[in-house]
Structure formats: C-alpha cells, structure tokens
Amino acid sequence: MECLKRIEEFRPVDMVYDSREVSEGFVFFAIKGTKVDANRFVPNILAKFKRVLVVSENGFDDERCIKVDDVRKCMGLAADHFFNHPSKKLKVVGITGTNGKTTTTYLLRSIFDNSEIIGTTGWTLKDERFKLNNTTPESLDLHRILNRMAMANSEYCFTEVSSHALSFNRIEGVDFALKVFTNISQDHLDFYDNLENYAKTKLSFFERLKPKVVNADDSYGRMLIDAATISYGFSDFAFIKPIVYEYSLDGIKAKLNVARRTISITSPLIGDYNLYNIMAALGVALFFGVDFARIEEGIAKSKGAPGRLEFFQKDGAYAVVDYAHTDDAMRNVLEALNKIKKGRIITVFGAGGDRDRTKRPKMGSIAESLSDVVVVTSDNPRSEEPLAIIDDILEGISDRDRVIVEPDRFEAIKKALGMAEKGDLVTILGKGHEDYQILKDKTIHFDDREVVRRLWNLD
Numbered sequence: 001m002e003c004l005k006r007i008e009e010f011r012p013v014d015m016v017y018d019s020r021e022v023s024e025g026f027v028f029f030a031i032k033g034t035k036v037d038a039n040r041f042v043p044n045i046l047a048k049f050k051r052v053l054v055v056s057e058n059g060f061d062d063e064r065c066i067k068v069d070d071v072r073k074c075m076g077l078a079a080d081h082f083f084n085h086p087s088k089k090l091k092v093v094g095i096t097g098t099n100g101k102t103t104t105t106y107l108l109r110s111i112f113d114n115s116e117i118i119g120t121t122g123w124t125l126k127d128e129r130f131k132l133n134n135t136t137p138e139s140l141d142l143h144r145i146l147n148r149m150a151m152a153n154s155e156y157c158f159t160e161v162s163s164h165a166l167s168f169n170r171i172e173g174v175d176f177a178l179k180v181f182t183n184i185s186q187d188h189l190d191f192y193d194n195l196e197n198y199a200k201t202k203l204s205f206f207e208r209l210k211p212k213v214v215n216a217d218d219s220y221g222r223m224l225i226d227a228a229t230i231s232y233g234f235s236d237f238a239f240i241k242p243i244v245y246e247y248s249l250d251g252i253k254a255k256l257n258v259a260r261r262t263i264s265i266t267s268p269l270i271g272d273y274n275l276y277n278i279m280a281a282l283g284v285a286l287f288f289g290v291d292f293a294r295i296e297e298g299i300a301k302s303k304g305a306p307g308r309l310e311f312f313q314k315d316g317a318y319a320v321v322d323y324a325h326t327d328d329a330m331r332n333v334l335e336a337l338n339k340i341k342k343g344r345i346i347t348v349f350g351a352g353g354d355r356d357r358t359k360r361p362k363m364g365s366i367a368e369s370l371s372d373v374v375v376v377t378s379d380n381p382r383s384e385e386p387l388a389i390i391d392d393i394l395e396g397i398s399d400r401d402r403v404i405v406e407p408d409r410f411e412a413i414k415k416a417l418g419m420a421e422k423g424d425l426v427t428i429l430g431k432g433h434e435d436y437q438i439l440k441d442k443t444i445h446f447d448d449r450e451v452v453r454r455l456w457n458l459d
C-alpha cells in the first residue's frame, strides 16, 4: 500500500488523529467525524510544523500530504506496522454481539492467567485499569494498547468489538486468533436504520472457515456456523450444551455437555443469559486447550463485569444495579430475577437521549410486564428533554397506577429503596458501572452503586 510505504519512509516519531496532539515529526490522520471534518486543521498543522505527514481523503497541494481512499483503513494498517504487529505477539480474541460482550471478557480473564481485556469498562494491564472513550477504541489507540500488552508479556487479550468499531474500521490491521459471536437484538437503530443493516455489520466481522465460537440458538449466529465453529446453546446440534441447570439467588449451577465429556460449573451470576456467556467463555477456553479444572475454577470465582448484576442487601431487602439498557437486556435481567425473587420487583430505569427512540416504549412495556412497581426516571438524557424521553417510555406502559415518574435519578432510586420491604428486590437498570450522568448542559458525577450504598448506609 502506497500510504504505508510513505509513512515508513517518513520515520514517524508518533502518529495521531487529533490535531491538538500533533508535534514535530508526527503523522496526522485527518478523519471526517460526525461533528468535525479534521481536514480543516490541516493548513494550520502544515504552517506550524516543518516535519509532519498528513494522511487524508482530501487532496492537499503539499508534498507533506498523502491522499488515500480510506483514511481509517490506512490508519489501522499504519498503526499495526508502527507498533510492529502487536496483535501477532498476543492471542487476540474479538467478541461481538449486542449483549454479553463485557461479561464474557471478564469470565475469560478469570479463566486465563496473564490475560487482558479491552471494552466498555476500559482496558487492563496487569493490575491496572485505564478508561476508554469507546467500547472499541480507534485503531491507532487499539494497536497502541495491544503494544503495551505485548511489551508487558501478556499472553491473551479479550477485546469487545462493537458494531461501530466495524463500521468505522477501528479493528483494521488486528490479527484475531479467534472470534466470538454472542447474539443480535435491537440496538443502535439510530445509527443503522434497520436491524438487517445492524446485523450485516456485526456478521461482517466473521470469515468462513476461520476459528469462531458462536451462539447456535441465535438465528443470525446459525448463519455463521461452519467447520471451524465451536457452537454453544440449547440447540441439539450445539457443541457445548447444558444438560441440567438450576438458578437461585446464589447463582447458577449447571452440567454441560462438551462433545462426549461433561463439565460441572457453579457461578455467582444468574439467568439464562449468563449461562450463555459462560458457554461462550467455555468455547474460547476449549479452543485454547485450557483444562476443565482450570475452567471450572475461573468461572466459579468470576463475578462478571462491574455494574452487571451487582447485588446489595439491607434488612432482608435486595437491590441490584445492572447495565441493561436495551429492551432485550432488560427482559433477560428481569426474567432471571423473577425466577429467583422472594418478594416484589421494583424497577427503576430511563432511556438514553440522542439514541434510538424506538426502543423506549418497548423498554416501558417490558418493565411493566416483569415488575410489580415501575419507577421511570432519567438515564443519560444528553441534549434531549428528560420528560420527553419519559413520555416515549410511558407510551409502552398501559397500567399507569403501578408507575412512578421521577426524572431526578437520585430521587427515583431513593423512592424505590424507600418502598422496599423484606424480600423485595429493587432493580436499578441502565447505567451499571457508569460513574457519570450526561445532562443537557453538563456531565455530573453519578454512580447508582454509590447511591444505593449511601442511602442504605452500607460500608
């Protein structure tokens, strides 16, 4: 590729895609974003720095600029070269699907020694954790992170691959040892127009006859199954399949069939959907030849991801904070909790602003059908009016007598916890591990887990 040759000859000090980070000797990738076309910074960069190389889809009449067809593609490939192919020095496993990616990465990290993760909750390096703006970072950041992991002699990296990462070539140049497909349900329809386009993007991650672990019960997953697939699920033909399983407030106990062998697992996680996540992790562990005892131990000690099913207890009442922010995820969590509940379910939730509106009434309807009391509040309203979002949610709710509307999230949680009696379970959905709330004019510190601890005087 011409651009790679030019970049190599240039001998960059570093590479960036944000004009504010350019220095002498840097390569700058001028990306056209949703708000900003970074090409507009190029004249300034050229005037300010002598030794600089700009990669852009626009033609600039300057020998320090390279014109390419796809700047993000070039950026991924160039980053892979610049950092000396880090993904080849690690075993990188990419996990895609609407739900279950983060939880699966945490289960995997618990099974595999010397492993790292990249995803919604940030990235890890040994005992350290770093924040990320995106679930899957831009390719330049991704290769930089993989390089840090390779330099630290980490062996595995389990990385979430979001649909946006696929649409924006964020994984360009990454060599995946294995790919995992969890499931597809409605999400991000603000971005993809329809489910088919969204599914097509997710499925584009997979290639025929390349190693993959796939949920056989998902209709899109089934399209991917070929001779290189480890399939899992309740379907008869699945390679990994539960034989017996039971759920309680203590978690999951199950026996699974793996080819002609049986593995027994216990996990503090709950619900069918987490049994799926466990099976996905099991598929990855089998692919890399981890022995059964190690797998059982890793699964038993994993509490999953932060902000997913985090339980609290006070005087016999329970609260659980969970990141479920799609109607499908809400159904899964609430169905699982209904199977193990001891009293009423009181559900507190809202829906994100500036994102897919069509899921809002569906979320309302699911909350109503699977809870005794519903408290509708705000999630991250972003630039939208909180009450307008709440109105969209209420459209899906028929019995308004069981609904409390409280746009202030703190007050909503307070009301829900205040009405919880012995055996009742307050489910606080949507924000999980997030420690902020994005309002119209500012972002404030807000953490559902902190609020529960504070209001119930825990620790």
Ligand SMILES: CC(=O)N[C@H]1[C@@H](OP(=O)(O)OP(=O)(O)OC[C@H]2O[C@@H](n3ccc(=O)[nH]c3=O)[C@H](O)[C@@H]2O)O[C@H](CO)[C@@H](O)[C@@H]1O[C@H](C)C(=O)N[C@@H](C)C(=O)N[C@H](CCC(=O)O)C(=O)O
Residues within 6 Å of the ligand: 017, 018, 019, 020, 031, 032, 033, 034, 035, 036, 037, 038, 041, 120, 133, 134, 135, 136, 137, 138, 162, 163, 164, 165, 168
């Ligand atoms: C829609 C989308 O993907 N947006 C991403 C995009 O932002 P943007 O298009 O708004 O960027 P922009 O502000 O227009 O800027 C364009 C370019 O100009 C550059 N710039 C900008 C200003 C300046 O002074 N100088 C400069 O060079 C920026 O660095 C950027 O390269 O590029 C940014 C930099 O990489 C991303 O952080 C940002 O993700 C935002 C935070 C986002 O919300 N993304 C979501 C949709 C997303 O990607 N989500 C998935 C998770 C989905 C899931 O798991 O459910 C994810 O992987 O995170």
Ligand SMILES: Nc1ncnc2c1ncn2[C@@H]1O[C@H](COP(=O)(O)OP(=O)(O)OP(=O)(O)O)[C@@H](O)[C@H]1O
Residues within 6 Å of the ligand: 097, 098, 099, 100, 101, 102, 103, 104, 120, 135, 160, 182, 183, 273, 274, 276, 277, 305, 308, 309, 322, 323, 324, 325, 328, 329, 330, 332, 333, 432
């Ligand atoms: N396998 C699954 N199938 C359906 N729902 C699930 C599954 N696993 C988790 N969920 C639900 O989805 C929510 C998000 O879980 P998780 O963070 O593991 O998924 P994710 O794919 O990483 O999503 P995100 O990228 O939005 O974080 C959980 O809070 C849970 O309610």
